[in-house]
Amino acid sequence: MIEVTDLVRHYRTGDGVVRAVDGVTFSVAEGETLGLVGESGCGKSTTAKLLVALERADGGALSVGGIDVRTARGPHLRQLRRTIQLVFQDPYASLNPRRRIAATLAEVLTVHRLARGGTVAGRVADLLDMVGLPGSVADRYPHQLSGGQRQRVGIARALAVEPRVLVLDEPVSALDVSVRAEVMNLLASLRASLGLTYVFISHDLGMVRHLCDRIAVMYLGKIVETGGWRDVSDEPLHPYTRSLHDAVPVADPAVESGRAHRTLRGEVPDPAAPPSGCRFHPRCPIAEDACRTDEPVLTVRGDRAVACHLV
Amino acid sequence: MTVLRIEDLHTVVRSRGRDLPVVRGVSLDVDAGEIVGLVGESGSGKSFTALSVLGLLPEGARVTSGRILVDGEDLVALRERDRRTRRGSTVAMIYQDPMTALNPLMTVGAQIAEGLRAHGIRGPEAKRRTLAAIEEVGLPKPDRIARSYPHRLSGGQRQRVVIASALALRPRVLIADEPTTALDVTIQQQILALVDELRTEHDLAVLWITHDLGVVARIAARVAVMYAGRVAEQAGTRELFAAPQHPYSAALLASIPSPTDTERGPLPQIGGAPPDLAALPAGCPFEPRCAYREDRCATGEPEPVHRGGSDTACFVPRERWGVRGDAMEEPA
Numbered sequence: 001m002i003e004v005t006d007l008v009r010h011y012r013t014g015d016g017v018v019r020a021v022d023g024v025t026f027s028v029a030e031g032e033t034l035g036l037v038g039e040s041g042c043g044k045s046t047t048a049k050l051l052v053a054l055e056r057a058d059g060g061a062l063s064v065g066g067i068d069v070r071t072a073r074g075p076h077l078r079q080l081r082r083t084i085q086l087v088f089q090d091p092y093a094s095l096n097p098r099r100r101i102a103a104t105l106a107e108v109l110t111v112h113r114l115a116r117g118g119t120v121a122g123r124v125a126d127l128l129d130m131v132g133l134p135g136s137v138a139d140r141y142p143h144q145l146s147g148g149q150r151q152r153v154g155i156a157r158a159l160a161v162e163p164r165v166l167v168l169d170e171p172v173s174a175l176d177v178s179v180r181a182e183v184m185n186l187l188a189s190l191r192a193s194l195g196l197t198y199v200f201i202s203h204d205l206g207m208v209r210h211l212c213d214r215i216a217v218m219y220l221g222k223i224v225e226t227g228g229w230r231d232v233s234d235e236p237l238h239p240y241t242r243s244l245h246d247a248v249p250v251a252d253p254a255v256e257s258g259r260a261h262r263t264l265r266g267e268v269p270d271p272a273a274p275p276s277g278c279r280f281h282p283r284c285p286i287a288e289d290a291c292r293t294d295e296p297v298l299t300v301r302g303d304r305a306v307a308c309h310l311v
Numbered sequence: 312m313t314v315l316r317i318e319d320l321h322t323v324v325r326s327r328g329r330d331l332p333v334v335r336g337v338s339l340d341v342d343a344g345e346i347v348g349l350v351g352e353s354g355s356g357k358s359f360t361a362l363s364v365l366g367l368l369p370e371g372a373r374v375t376s377g378r379i380l381v382d383g384e385d386l387v388a389l390r391e392r393d394r395r396t397r398r399g400s401t402v403a404m405i406y407q408d409p410m411t412a413l414n415p416l417m418t419v420g421a422q423i424a425e426g427l428r429a430h431g432i433r434g435p436e437a438k439r440r441t442l443a444a445i446e447e448v449g450l451p452k453p454d455r456i457a458r459s460y461p462h463r464l465s466g467g468q469r470q471r472v473v474i475a476s477a478l479a480l481r482p483r484v485l486i487a488d489e490p491t492t493a494l495d496v497t498i499q500q501q502i503l504a505l506v507d508e509l510r511t512e513h514d515l516a517v518l519w520i521t522h523d524l525g526v527v528a529r530i531a532a533r534v535a536v537m538y539a540g541r542v543a544e545q546a547g548t549r550e551l552f553a554a555p556q557h558p559y560s561a562a563l564l565a566s567i568p569s570p571t572d573t574e575r576g577p578l579p580q581i582g583g584a585p586p587d588l589a590a591l592p593a594g595c596p597f598e599p600r601c602a603y604r605e606d607r608c609a610t611g612e613p614e615p616v617h618r619g620g621s622d623t624a625c626f627v628p629r630e631r632w633g634v635r636g637d638a639m640e641e642p643a
Contacts, residue, residue, distance in 0.1 A: 039495035039496065039497060039498075040466075040495050146584060147353070176353050176522065177352060177563055177566060178352060178562065178563060178566050178580070178581045179352075181566035181567075181578035181579065181580050181581075182580050184568075184578055185577045185580060188577065203495065203496060206525075206567065206568050207568065209568065209572075210568035210572070210575055210578070211575075230573075233570070234570075243497060244497065246500070247496040247499065247500035248496050248525065249503075249523065249525030249529040250529075251525045251527075251528050251564065251567050252528055252569075253528040253529075253548045253549045253552050254549065254552075254553070255528075255570070256525075261529075263500050263501050263504050264497040264501075267465050267468075268495070
């Protein structure tokens with residue numbers, strides 16, 4: 001469903017060229033969920049925007065449902081929009097505050113000529129029902145809804161075009177703990193009932209582990225490790241993935257008191273001036289001389305892949 | 312030794328001509344050298360509790376009754392001028408967004424020195440203490456950091472600066488309002504380790520407000536779970552996570568995916584939403600959503616009782632809950 005090869009996106013800024021996405025390769029099969037994990041500046045959100053053609057890549061190849069995303073224009077771009085949709089972290093920022101929910105959803109339906117006239121209201125009601133919202137939400141404004149309801153509206157809007165792929169950019173991070181479970185369950189049930197393919201972007205390893213089939217870990221514009229959900233989350237190989245695994249607090253004091261809590265030193269370097277060799281080497285607890293000069297490539301190990309000289 | 316004692320605190324917010332009860336009888340102790348986690352979702356009253364302690368309630372909000380004792384002195388009874396001198400020297404706060412506490416137009420050093428000057432520390436002594444405070448939070452080259460403006464620093468460095476500034480006057484109590492929520496996890500890890508180190512070193516009483524139960528499990532010795540302006544349950548962290556005595560704490564914990572799950576079914580949901588503070592139910596505020604409610608829960612609001620190692624505001628002991636699985640709402 002998604003084929004990404006050596007994808008590159010560089011931004012020119014006052015401080016130089018920011019290499020936000022710098023040679024990323026992955027694929028996602030139909031019906032599969034890929035988790036993209038990483039911290040600020042790792043390129044996960046830029047990757048999301050490239051997938052849905054909100055931004056254009058500077059290099060590499062990218063196809064979604066057989067459409068070449070990099071060159072899609074006109075009818076191909078419309079076809080792409082109907083194939084893949086983005087759900088944002090903060091639906092409040094992406095919903096027009098002066099518009100009732102019905103109007104927001106109706107606009108998507110009419111722009112894509114999926115409903116008109118008398119059929120629009122029925123389709124809006126279907127969409128709200130699909131995401132577990134009562135029909136009365138149609139007459140509300142975004143500020144009259146709770147955070148969880150707004151995120152359901154965000155999902156309904158993405159589903160309006162009947163896409164095959166959803167890119168979910170931190171979809172539960174802004175929600176209260178108890179509401180997260182509801183939205184996660186909704187995503188899992190929609191995936192099952194509609195046969196959707198997901199790219200689930202999150203810094204929350206627990207949620208990624210819960211929803212994803214495979215996980216790709218990004219650091220400074222590169223994928224450093226990828227593999228099945230249990231391999232990557234429970235037995236990470238790359239030193240960065242291991243550090244992430246250690247750093248994420250687990251809601252179990254018995255587990256927490258037994259953990260090493262090795263603190264990763266320093267911060268993520270400036271993506272405009274990434275370190276030589278392995279980009280992780282200045283923070284890596286096991287780096288050797290070769291790591292400072294030679295950039296490791298993502299190398300297949302059984303059914304997973306790691307970019308590290310030492311594991 | 313108890314440093315911070317909150318006794319039956321009530322705080323209201325004026326809204327549309329009436330007083331909304333946002334904190335409804337919170338009682339809480341924090342000992343010297345102890346971190347207590349204050350957990351709750353939006354609207355639970357956790358931030359209003361913290362702001363009441365600081366005396367920094369927004370316009371229209373006020374403490375209507377109760378006491379907030381620090382080393383035995385009731386802050387609520389103080390005049391505003393005395394209250395102000397306690398802020399920083401007795402009780403300090405760090406925020407989710409460090410820029411809340413930092414002036415973008417002043418160097419970091421000038422800001423810390425300004426806080427010291429307000430308490431009578433000036434000249435070379437202020438400079439020495441400013442640099443010592445910056446050094447203490449693990450920032451390299453303190454003199455260079457002191458000359459920097461906040462926007463030149465990373466998010467993690469800014470939060471360290473705010474901690475340095477908060478602790479410069481050696482307060483007895485530190486209120487931490489989600490100070491790591493906006494940070495990356497590896498930076499969060501550094502800040503958690505730093506605060507943990509500083510509270511041991513200075514015997515600080517820390518009240519750590521968060522919605523992240525993982526953070527609580529890592530750093531807090533005890534935890535209070537708030538719901539609809541009250542403490543639903545208060546217990547040792549291990550006790551609460553191992554055997555929550557309040558159905559709300561139990562439901563919250565159950566809704567988080569476990570890192571050891573091998574089967575990934577639907578997450579247990581609570582269902583419904585917290586009550587409107589303008590129209591609180593007559594009984595337990597959690598009753599409409601509670602899987603274990605009994606008849607009397609709808610008529611009277613339970614007071615905290617000591618049960619199973621925790622103080623729990625619930626009529627229904629855990630033994631009567633039955634099997635967890637059928638108590639939770641079936642996910643959609």
